Amino acid sequence: MIEIRIHGRGGQGGVTLAKILAAAEHREGRSVQAFGVYAAERSGAPVQAFLRCDDEPIHNPNQIYEPDHLVVLDPTLISPVILSGLKPGGWILLNCEKPPAHYAGQERVAAFRIATVDAASIAVKHGLGSRAVPIVNTALAGAAARLLGLNMDSVLAAFEEFGFHGGNVLAAREAWEAVRTQQQEPLPGEPHPPLQPHRRQAGLIEGNTGAPPLIQTGQWANQQPIRENATPPCNFICPAGNDVQGFLAALNGGDVDRALGILLETSPLPSVCGRVCPGFCMQQCNRAQLEGPVNVRALERYAGDHGAARVAVAAPRSERVAVVGAGPAGLSGAYHLARLGYRVTLIDAATELGGLMRTGIPVYRLPRQALDLDIKRILELGIETRLDRRIDHQRLKALTREFDAVLAATGLQRLTSLDLGTDLGSGEGRVVQGIEFLDQARRNDIQVSGEDVIVVGGGNTAVDAARSAHRLGAASVRIVYRRTRQEMPAIPEEVDDAFDEGIAIDFLCSPVRISRDGDKRLLTCERMELGEQDDSGRRRPMVVPNSAFELPCDRVILAVGQAADLSLLPAGATLSRTQPVDSSGGAPVYPAGDLLTNEGTVTAAIGCGRDMALRLHERFSGEKLYREPPTEDSVVRADRMRLQHFEAHVPHPEEVLAIAAREASFSEVRRGLDGIEEARRCLSCGVCNLCDRCVTYCPDGVLKREGSDLVFDYDYCKGCGVCASECSRAVIYMKAG
Numbered sequence: 001m002i003e004i005r006i007h008g009r010g011g012q013g014g015v016t017l018a019k020i021l022a023a024a025e026h027r028e029g030r031s032v033q034a035f036g037v038y039a040a041e042r043s044g045a046p047v048q049a050f051l052r053c054d055d056e057p058i059h060n061p062n063q064i065y066e067p068d069h070l071v072v073l074d075p076t077l078i079s080p081v082i083l084s085g086l087k088p089g090g091w092i093l094l095n096c097e098k099p100p101a102h103y104a105g106q107e108r109v110a111a112f113r114i115a116t117v118d119a120a121s122i123a124v125k126h127g128l129g130s131r132a133v134p135i136v137n138t139a140l141a142g143a144a145a146r147l148l149g150l151n152m153d154s155v156l157a158a159f160e161e162f163g164f165h166g167g168n169v170l171a172a173r174e175a176w177e178a179v180r181t182q183q184q185e186p187l188p189g190e191p192h193p194p195l196q197p198h199r200r201q202a203g204l205i206e207g208n209t210g211a212p213p214l215i216q217t218g219q220w221a222n223q224q225p226i227r228e229n230a231t232p233p234c235n236f237i238c239p240a241g242n243d244v245q246g247f248l249a250a251l252n253g254g255d256v257d258r259a260l261g262i263l264l265e266t267s268p269l270p271s272v273c274g275r276v277c278p279g280f281c282m283q284q285c286n287r288a289q290l291e292g293p294v295n296v297r298a299l300e301r302y303a304g305d306h307g308a309a310r311v312a313v314a315a316p317r318s319e320r321v322a323v324v325g326a327g328p329a330g331l332s333g334a335y336h337l338a339r340l341g342y343r344v345t346l347i348d349a350a351t352e353l354g355g356l357m358r359t360g361i362p363v364y365r366l367p368r369q370a371l372d373l374d375i376k377r378i379l380e381l382g383i384e385t386r387l388d389r390r391i392d393h394q395r396l397k398a399l400t401r402e403f404d405a406v407l408a409a410t411g412l413q414r415l416t417s418l419d420l421g422t423d424l425g426s427g428e429g430r431v432v433q434g435i436e437f438l439d440q441a442r443r444n445d446i447q448v449s450g451e452d453v454i455v456v457g458g459g460n461t462a463v464d465a466a467r468s469a470h471r472l473g474a475a476s477v478r479i480v481y482r483r484t485r486q487e488m489p490a491i492p493e494e495v496d497d498a499f500d501e502g503i504a505i506d507f508l509c510s511p512v513r514i515s516r517d518g519d520k521r522l523l524t525c526e527r528m529e530l531g532e533q534d535d536s537g538r539r540r541p542m543v544v545p546n547s548a549f550e551l552p553c554d555r556v557i558l559a560v561g562q563a564a565d566l567s568l569l570p571a572g573a574t575l576s577r578t579q580p581v582d583s584s585g586g587a588p589v590y591p592a593g594d595l596l597t598n599e600g601t602v603t604a605a606i607g608c609g610r611d612m613a614l615r616l617h618e619r620f621s622g623e624k625l626y627r628e629p630p631t632e633d634s635v636v637r638a639d640r641m642r643l644q645h646f647e648a649h650v651p652h653p654e655e656v657l658a659i660a661a662r663e664a665s666f667s668e669v670r671r672g673l674d675g676i677e678e679a680r681r682c683l684s685c686g687v688c689n690l691c692d693r694c695v696t697y698c699p700d701g702v703l704k705r706e707g708s709d710l711v712f713d714y715d716y717c718k719g720c721g722v723c724a725s726e727c728s729r730a731v732i733y734m735k736a737g
């Protein structure tokens with residue numbers, strides 16, 4: 001008989017290690033016994049497990065006090081206590097990175113043979129746990145099996161029996177090779193006596209092994225573990241409805257095409273969003289509590305730029321839909337309708353598709369190749385386009401007769417102005433609208449070289465106009481904004497970039513008048529202070545009395561907002577997500593994008609375009625494909641995660657164009673990532689990624705992995721809750737009853 005005592009800590013899987021070795025020995029025809037000794041210990045407490053194997057039946061049910069060999073899972077446990085009773089000449093297999101020679105000459109182990117294997121590193125390498133909590137038992141099973149002279153095939157069959165695949169098997173194999181013994185004593189290379197030919201070996205689990213019987217707990221366990229994926233914060237917040245966790249998991253597995261396929265289920269503009277989305281998901285990423293959020297935006301860009309995926313299209317339908325407006329909302333609506341089989345005609349007043357993504361957002365943030373790449377994929381679905389067609393009230397009416405439905409996604413066409421005592425366009429075009437300035441800049445149709453430029457506003461248009469003026473050679477550029485940085489609606493990173501590029505921002509400053517001063521203009525401004533909250537939830541700016549001052553300049557760019565132009569819709573039309581606009585006898589008109597929501601981001605427009613397309617589809621098919629947004633209670637925030645289980649992963653830097661190189665150039669500023677390593681930083685919050693931690697830590701072995709399923713044997717589960725408390729991502733919870 002060989003008796004082995006295993007020393008580990010609660011949760012390290014020492015009992016499972018004993019059972020794996022027992023199963024392998026049993027495969028080779030021996031009687032075996034494997035069991036653990038622990039009571040109420042939770043993770044971390046020292047625990048023992050025992051393994052007996054013999055060619056004869058085993059009748060001794062006692063703990064092992066005089067083992068032939070020891071296995072030590074945690075090197076910090078090594079102490080005289082654990083050597084107690086070890087027979088002289090027995091081996092001690094240690095999980096440690098040091099070679100056995102390190103222990104040579106140490107008096108207290110002189111009578112024994114030392115074997116070491118760096119099971120922790122091997123485990124981490126194969127994705128078993130983290131550096132902080134490596135799951136070493138399967139690697140040590142490989143090493144111990146080698147010392148016992150077991151046949152590797154028997155070990156692998158034992159793994160199969162326990163449902164251990166992938167990293168566990170690789171770790172066992174590597175440890176089998178890597179285990180080292182003192183003074184290089186030869187390791188057993190030959191297998192134990194060969195298996196009896198044709199004699200079927202019953203598995204340890206199916207057969208009577210001599211181990212204490214499992215105790216049925218079904219009647220007295222008063223709570224049960226449930227495994228249920230919850231909502232990751234990134235998925236919850238994404239206005240486009242993207243499965244952010246899902247595409248990151250695909251990238252983590254190295255599958256860029258699959259990642260793109262997942263994104264294209266919801267958004268047809270990944271290369272665009274991967275550049276200009278404000279990154280709501282990144283603002284809520286739980287990884288931010290560790291070393292910084294996952295750079296989801298750059299990873300989406302990578303998938304959009306480098307992936308290849310076919311978009312599934314349903315069988316053709318007879319209904320025809322006109323989509324008016326080819327910005328992100330219209331493009332998204334057209335894409336989803338075409339995928340559902342509708343015959344779609346996309347109509348726009350402009351001569352090119354893209355809306356503000358083409359005419360507003362400058363190319364140093366969104367190169368046109370990226371926009372065109374996404375648009376090409378959309379048009380490949382067979383969408384007809386009619387460009388250079390402005391739709392007014394009468395033409396919309398005609399469309400409601402020609403088509404079965406109309407999706408109106410015309411954005412915000414009314415520009416808000418400021419009365420500065422001069423008409424827009426007067427003073428030789430020295431006061432211009434931001435949107436018009438940006439469109440002129442992109443067409444190379446405006447000169448500001450050598451000018452002192454002042455931009456009024458705090459949104460993306462203001463910041464983009466300022467940064468564009470800087471690139472066009474303005475002598476100086478300053479933004480005046482009536483609130484503080486905190487209230488600025490512009491994307492914060494863009495504001496940082498503006499500062500870096502030398503643009504000054506005067507906060508709490510509001511212009512009141514423009515006047516001429518020779519060749520120059522004088523912009524009179526007043527200082528502001530913040531008062532009570534207004535309807536927008538921000539503190540209202542109030543004039544500081546007698547605070548007027550003048551700023552000399554050559555040009556003022558107004559970027560103070562846009563509003564919806566409802567003149568094309570029937571008079572008095574109310575816009576809602578749930579009801580189309582009534583076109584008096586014609587086809588229904590569904591509003592979408594900024595026209596409907598004024599949310600002001602590409603991502604929100606994409607989500608809204610899709611949502612309205614799916615609602616339109618419900619009207620024609622009765623099929624409800626849009627989903628109600630998940631509720632906050634289902635979201636796994638950082639406080640529900642076991643953040644301490646995760647290894648540190650510093651963010652992978654994105655290449656950025658040097659400040660000096662931005663001066664006279666519209667080259668793209670952010671250059672993206674050179675690979676997909678960053679995806680490995682995703683914590684997979686609330687979504688089981690089969691880390692097997694629960695299986696490993698279950699003290700009773702009643703949790704098994706079957707393929708991508710985890711099966712709880714509730715008849716034998718005592719409801720201790722270890723699986724739930726060890727689950728790193730809040731996927732397992734305990735349910736009373």
Ligand SMILES: Cc1cc2nc3c(=O)[nH]c(=O)nc-3n(C[C@H](O)[C@H](O)[C@H](O)COP(=O)(O)OP(=O)(O)OC[C@H]3O[C@@H](n4cnc5c(N)ncnc54)[C@H](O)[C@@H]3O)c2cc1C
Nearest residue numbers: 325327328329349355356360391410411593594600601602
């Ligand atoms: C300068 C600037 C920078 C921005 N930067 C960002 C950013 O970095 N990130 C971000 O997420 N969002 C940004 N935004 C906001 C974002 O561009 C908009 O929220 C988004 O484009 C709205 O999409 P939409 O489809 O509703 O409308 P739009 O993009 O405005 O598209 C409307 C389309 O309808 C067409 N149209 C209008 N009226 C008619 C008509 N009567 N007949 C026919 N066609 C018509 C227009 O030509 C246009 O193509 C920025 C906006 C601006 C102005």
